[in-house]
Each structure stands twice: as C-alpha cells, then as structure tokens.
Amino acid sequence: MARIFITGTAGFIGYHLAHLLLSEGHTVHGYDGMTDYYDVTLKQRRHAMLAQTPTFTATEAMLEDRAAIDGAIDGFEPEIIVHLAGQAGVRYSLDNPRAYVDANVVGTFNVMEGARRHKVQHLMMASTSSVYGANTDMPFAETDKADTPMTIYAATKKATEAMGHSYAHLYDMPTTMFRFFTVYGPWGRPDMALFKFVKATLEGDPIDVYNHGEMFRDFTYVTDLVRAIRLLMFDATPARPENGVVPEGDSLSPVAPFRVVNIGNSKSERLMDFVEAIEDALGQKTTRNMMDMQPGDVPATWANAALLETLTGYRPQTDMRDGVKRFVEWYRDYYRV
Numbered sequence: 587m588a589r590i591f592i593t594g595t596a597g598f599i600g601y602h603l604a605h606l607l608l609s610e611g612h613t614v615h616g617y618d619g620m621t622d623y624y625d626v627t628l629k630q631r632r633h634a635m636l637a638q639t640p641t642f643t644a645t646e647a648m649l650e651d652r653a654a655i656d657g658a659i660d661g662f663e664p665e666i667i668v669h670l671a672g673q674a675g676v677r678y679s680l681d682n683p684r685a686y687v688d689a690n691v692v693g694t695f696n697v698m699e700g701a702r703r704h705k706v707q708h709l710m711m712a713s714t715s716s717v718y719g720a721n722t723d724m725p726f727a728e729t730d731k732a733d734t735p736m737t738i739y740a741a742t743k744k745a746t747e748a749m750g751h752s753y754a755h756l757y758d759m760p761t762t763m764f765r766f767f768t769v770y771g772p773w774g775r776p777d778m779a780l781f782k783f784v785k786a787t788l789e790g791d792p793i794d795v796y797n798h799g800e801m802f803r804d805f806t807y808v809t810d811l812v813r814a815i816r817l818l819m820f821d822a823t824p825a826r827p828e829n830g831v832v833p834e835g836d837s838l839s840p841v842a843p844f845r846v847v848n849i850g851n852s853k854s855e856r857l858m859d860f861v862e863a864i865e866d867a868l869g870q871k872t873t874r875n876m877m878d879m880q881p882g883d884v885p886a887t888w889a890n891a892a893l894l895e896t897l898t899g900y901r902p903q904t905d906m907r908d909g910v911k912r913f914v915e916w917y918r919d920y921y922r923v
C-alpha cells in the first residue's frame with residue numbers, strides 16, 4: 587500500500603480518485619484550497635465523504651501558500667504525488683487570468699518542489715485537452731505539436747507541462763502529465779455544461795448553447811478517467827529511454843522520465859446529441875438559447891487514446907448516454923429534485 591498525496595481532493599476528479607485509492611487500502615493525504623470558484627458546500631461534502639475512511643487526512647490551504655504546501659508534503663512524506671488542483675475552466679480565464687497564473691504556474695511549482703524534496707516514485711499532474719488549442723488534425727495525439735493555446739488557462743497548463751519536463755530531466759523524477767478531455771459524471775463541476783444544463787432545465791430556465799450547437803467534445807466519464815490514472819500510477823511509471831530511443835507513438839521524452847498521456851473516450855460527440863441525451867435522462871425538453879461561439883473556446887476535441895491503451899491495456903468506454911443518465915440520477919438524489 588502506498589502513501590499518496592493528492593491535490594484537489596475536494597474537487598470533482600480529485601474526490602473520485604481519492605475514493606478509489608482509499609477503497610483499495612492506500613493512505614491518502616488530500617490538499618485543497620476550497621476556493622469559491624463554485625459552491626463550496628459541494629467541496630465540503632466531497633471531503634466529508636472521504637473523511638469517513640480513517641486512512642484519509644487533509645489540509646485545506648492554497649497551492650500558492652508555500653509554507654502550507656511545504657508543511658503538508660513534508661509532514662506526510664508521500665511516495666506518490668498526484669497534482670489535480672488548479673484553476674480550471676476555459677471561460678472564467680478571460681476575466682480572471684491572474685488566478686490561473688497563481689494556482690497553475692506558482693502552485694504547480696510548489697508541488698514540484700515537494701516532489702523533488704521527497705524523491706517521489708511518480709509525480710502525476712493534470713493538464714488539459716485545451717493545450718491542443720487551434721490544432722485541427724483529429725484525433726489529437728500526444729506527439730502532435732501543441733503550441734497554439736487559445737486561452738491563458740490552456741497556456742498555463744502548457745507551461746506546467748514544460749516545467750514538469752525540466753524537473754523530470756534534472757532530478758530524474760518520473761513524471762506523467764494527463765491531458766483530460768471534458769470529464770463529466772456524478773459530483774461534477776457546476777460550471778460545466780452538463781451540470782448547468784440539468785440545473786437550468788429542472789428550474790425551468792433556458793440553457794445557453796454556444797456556437798449554435800456546432801461543437802464537438804470527447805466527453806469522458808469520471809469513473810473511467812480515475813481508473814486510467816490508477817493504472818498509470820503503478821504500472822506505467824516513465825523511465826528515461828535507453829540511448830534516447832523512444833518507441834513509435836510514445837510521447838516519452840528522449841532525455842527525461844517524462845510523458846504526457848491523453849485520457850479521453852476517443853469519441854467526438856455532437857453537442858446537440860449531448861443535449862438530447864440530457865433531455866432523455868430528464869424526461870423533459872430543454873429551452874435553448876442559441877448563442878455565438880465564445881471567445882477562446884475550441885470547436886472540437888477528440889482524443890487519440892492509443893498511448894493510454896498501450897501503457898495500461900485499458901481505454902475509457904462508458905457510453906455518453908449512460909454517463910449522462912448516471913449524472914442525472916446523482917443530481918436528483920443529491921438536490922432532492
């Protein structure tokens with residue numbers, strides 16, 4: 587059993603990952619800033635659920651708070667660090683760019699320093715499919731260039747990939763960075779489309795549909811996603827390649843034990859099919875407010891999941907309609923509606 591330090595445990599993905607690892611008997615220390623970017627009660631409830639397991643402890647502090655993060659990491663002495671906390675959200679970054687630099691750049695640096703001090707077996711950090719930015723070759727592969735971020739959010743995440751690479755190279759620190767693709771499911775984020783659409787429809791409000799519905803997303807069910815992280819954690823620790831020879835299709839660095847891995851469903855769904863799945867799950871029609879494309883948004887995402895499958899023998903597979911149904915069941919139960 588391992589000692590695993592996870593940032594963002596009161597967040598959507600961090601909660602699910604911690605839950606899975608605790609259920610397997612690992613010891614987890616969670617670290618979360620409990621920011622009010624969205625409803626803090628939801629975050630507190632997630633932490634309260636995790637606290638039911640005695641091998642879970644937590645620190646509530648910001649990533650930029652160097653004394654707090656140093657104290658939490660040094661006190662716990664982790665073998666593995668999974669860094670999921672950060673300022674997420676594509677659209678919020680247009681009005682609040684500084685939050686992204688503080689949490690994602692400075693915060694990630696603080697986590698990397700902790701990983702270096704403790705010589706962790708594996709540092710795993712969250713990036714995003716948003717780093718593919720203006721790329722048009724689909725599906726997106728990790729070996730594609732990703733140099734055209736369209737928001738400061740994507741730019742800060744791309745920066746953390748570069749930062750992670752440098753420490754992996756300098757300190758021989760095995761590092762995996764995930765590029766997540768529109769993760770959804772129970773306990774999901776209230777700023778994301780699924781939560782917003784379900785809430786608005788149940789409250790009799792219209793939903794805002796961007797780009798008149800002409801959008802595509804590779805929606806990834808959260809249980810599949812955390813399973814993929816779990817498999818990468820112990821069975822796919824990157825090692826510096828011998829003589830710098832990298833296998834075909836692998837994103838492994840020629841000079842560092844470092845790779846980026848897409849975690850996506852590998853299916854690009856039409857936004858309007860997603861809306862219809864929500865209507866079917868609710869048994870209710872939406873009222874649609876068709877809007878123009880939003881600044882910084884990407885029209886389509888689609889993950890090439892071949893590397894994930896090669897490394898783990900697994901690829902996400904939950905059908906979007908089933909996943910939406912499970913979210914709606916959770917939402918109705920949680921909010922008693």
Ligand SMILES: Cc1cn([C@H]2C[C@H](O)[C@@H](COP(=O)(O)OP(=O)(O)O[C@H]3O[C@H](CO)[C@@H](O)[C@H](O)[C@H]3O)O2)c(=O)[nH]c1=O
Pocket residue numbers: 674675676714715716766767768769777778779780782794795796797801802803857
């Ligand atoms: C919030 C909202 C979204 N949309 C559209 C935009 C997208 O085509 C689709 C899904 O939007 P979202 O659920 O916000 O997800 P998306 O824009 O892909 O961004 C998510 O996925 C990204 C990639 O994993 C993450 O880096 C972001 O943190 C996360 O928010 O729905 C609407 O049409 N109306 C809305 O109100």
